Amino acid sequence: MDATRQTRGQRFTRETKAFAIAAVYFAVSFSAILFHENAVLAAHGIEGRSYWSILPKALLLAKFMLVGDALKLGERIGSRTLVGELAWRSLALAALLIVLVLVEEITVGAWHGRSVAKSFADLGGGTAAQRWASMLLLLLILIPYVAARIVARELKARAAAAVSR
Numbered sequence: 001m002d003a004t005r006q007t008r009g010q011r012f013t014r015e016t017k018a019f020a021i022a023a024v025y026f027a028v029s030f031s032a033i034l035f036h037e038n039a040v041l042a043a044h045g046i047e048g049r050s051y052w053s054i055l056p057k058a059l060l061l062a063k064f065m066l067v068g069d070a071l072k073l074g075e076r077i078g079s080r081t082l083v084g085e086l087a088w089r090s091l092a093l094a095a096l097l098i099v100l101v102l103v104e105e106i107t108v109g110a111w112h113g114r115s116v117a118k119s120f121a122d123l124g125g126g127t128a129a130q131r132w133a134s135m136l137l138l139l140l141i142l143i144p145y146v147a148a149r150i151v152a153r154e155l156k157a158r159a160a161a162a163v164s165r
Contacts, residue, residue, distance in 0.1 A: 015066060022145070023062035029141045030054035057101075064100045068093050082150060090146045094139040
């Protein structure tokens with residue numbers, strides 16, 4: 001029983017750490033985008049959004065990343081190259097996050113009495129170009145994150161192989 005608790009404790013610690021890292025990563029990335037957005041708006045005399053406004057979405061996406069990890073998204077279809085793995089995992093995670101954010105927005109919209117069409121129309125800024133830009137930005141944000149995780153995994157595997165020699 002103690003070994004089970006220790007395993008659960010280790011898993012909890014690992015997942016909490018992964019969540020925190022992803023949340024901070026998304027928050028910093030979204031803050032940079034919001035900084036640019038606010039600067040453009042300020043140039044036209046329009047007040048921008050608060051930096052705190054990105055925190056709920058950063059936390060939500062970090063949680064969704066844990067779902068992607070639990071599903072081993074992008075790991076089942078192996079690539080022979082690290083670049084291929086990076087591309088596939090980034091695209092797969094971006095697709096998962098987009099679908100889950102869409103479900104979340106529709107659910108919140110329904111809670112507030114909005115139709116599915118209205119919730120979808122408001123997603124990513126309102127216009128089709130803004131939605132596509134938001135999806136592209138999400139993919140571009142994910143690429144370095146996924147790359148860092150792949151590099152960390154490879155370094156850990158090589159260190160373990162070196163120790164076992």
